[in-house]
Amino acid sequence: MSSLRSRLDALQQQSGISNRDNDAGAAPESIDGLRRRLQRVGAGRRRRTSRGKRIDDQTLADRLGGHVVHDGVIGIREQLTADAVHGEFPLVDPTLRQALSLCTGEAGVMPSACVFMDTETTGLAGGTGTLVFLLGMARFSGGALEVNQLFLTGFQGESAMLGAARDYLLGADTLVTFNGRSFDSPLLAARYRLSGLSDPFAGLRHVDLLHPTRRTFKHRWPDCRLQTVERRLLGVARVGDLPGSEAPQAWFDWVRHGRDNALSAVCSHNRLDLLTLAVLPAALQRSHDDPIAADANVLACARHYCQGSGPGDEAAFEYLLRYRAGLAPEGLLELARLARRRGEWKLAVNLWEQVAEAGVAEAIEHLAKYYEHEQRDYAYALQVTARLLAHAPHDQQHLRRDARLRARLAAKRC
Structure with missing residues (x-):
């Protein structure tokens, strides 16, 4: 009995649990009661030991298919060849240069000088307290798409991760994101500033694909979230994907408790986001080329994409006339306005009568x-x-x- 009690006292002291048996006036406890308490204390110790066990960066890198870049940073690289596809689109698309010019409104945008970027963070609200723990970037090189992900295994690696990203951007002049102008870029700028480093993303032309996507499918889709784009435009169906909203908790589980079971899914989610960014310009180009088949907003396509095609009114008129069957009343009125300006009264009147019937x-x-x-x-x-x-x-x-x-x-x- 005394031996069992001694073991219990020792375990309680190690576990930080007060020994209620030493309280004045406490009644003697039975041996069965002591044994049950001993089992509970032992189980608690085992749970704490399991939570505290943490693999090192090299082991985690092996599990994620990457390598240790620096203390606190793991790099994951993958090269996808020209025959790789994402949904219905090839990753290496010969129309990409034209598509990028379509999205930017500028000629001469070179795919090899573009960096596609997406982040996973500790929160979705932004602000100085939010950390980027996974920085994903992709570039076209030698007829292939190279995906490079930098994963932060601990707070101490942030400066090294930001520095590695700066090196990866050498030779780039265009940043391509999805909602990055509002979220990713300001957040990274804050992290570079807090780390005392210059922000290499700040000097790049920024193409935020959310905006041309919204223009193209305004009033056609219920929303323009990336998953909606994948499902309705790209033909991508994510199976078993970890929602981005769960990524912060997965990282905190790793940092606080050493649990890495969801980290591979986080990296996979980020990788799919990057592939979507890489093919989205070509998908938007296809939507412009056949807006009716894509169920796109024909008027929005004409207003935006025809602005860089010589005389804007002429290009817009030809475009709207070609896809007249897909025009809503607002688009028909715009076509009528352009027809009137050209002196094509018969067409203008025909269009006004068509809309007036509604x-x-x-x-x-x-x-x-x-x-x-x-x-x-x-x-x-x-x-x-x-x-x-x-x-x-x-x-x-x-x-x-x-x-x-x-x-x-x-x-x-x-």
């Missing part, structure tokens, strides 16, 4: 103006104006037009 007041007003000022058909213009007044009976401009037309008809009879 009860759109703007189209009806254009018809009223046309028949009054171009055709001088005051009787028909008055009929069209009556349709306007049915929509807005107290509109002063419509009332003035109605009075003016009635006066002109009266004068004509005289």
Whole structure:
């Protein structure tokens, strides 16, 4: 009995648990009770030992398929050849240069000088307390896509990770992200500043693919999240993917408790994000080339992508006319405006009548103006104006037009 109690006392002292048996007035405890308490204390010690056990960086690097770059930093590299695909798109696409120019609105963007970048962080709110623990970058080199991920195994490696990223950017002039202008870039700028290092990303042309994606699919998709882009545009179906929102906890589990079971999934999630970034410009190019097949916003494509194609109005007119079948009323009105500017009144009137059938007041007003000022058909213009007044009976401009037309008809009879 005394031996069992001695063992229990020793274990309790090592575990930081107070020995209630030594309290004044405590009743003697049975041997079975002591044995149960001893088992509970031992189990607690085993749990704490398991949580505290941590593999070293080299072992973790082996598990992740990488190598130790520096104390606290693991690098993971992969080269994907020209025959590799992501969803429905080849990773090395011959149209990429044209596609990048389409997204940037600038000619001469070289794929080999582009860095595709995505981060995993300790939080989604940003701010100086948020850390980048996985910095993923990809570049085209020698007909292949090279993926380079820098994983932070501990806080002490941050400066080394940021320095390694700076070296990787040598020769690059364009940064390609998805929502990076609002999140990744400001966060990295803050981390470089806090580390006393210059930010190598700041000097790069920044192409945030979220914006051309939104323009292309405005009013077509419920949202433009990266997973929506993959599913609806790229034909990518992630199986068993770790949601990005769970990545912070996976890293904290590693740092605090040495648990690495979810780190491989975090790296895989980041890798897929990078592959999506690499093929998205070509997918947007395809959407522009056939917006109806892609269910894209034809008007948005015309407004944005035709601005760098010589005379903007001419390119936009040809584009809208070609894909007229996919235009909503707003797009049809824009096509009518361009047709009127070119003097193609027959097409403009046809478009206004088409939109007016849907009860759109703007189209009806254009018809009223046309028949009054171009055709001088005051009787028909008055009929069209009556349709306007049915929509807005107290509109002063419509009332003035109605009075003016009635006066002109009266004068004509005289």
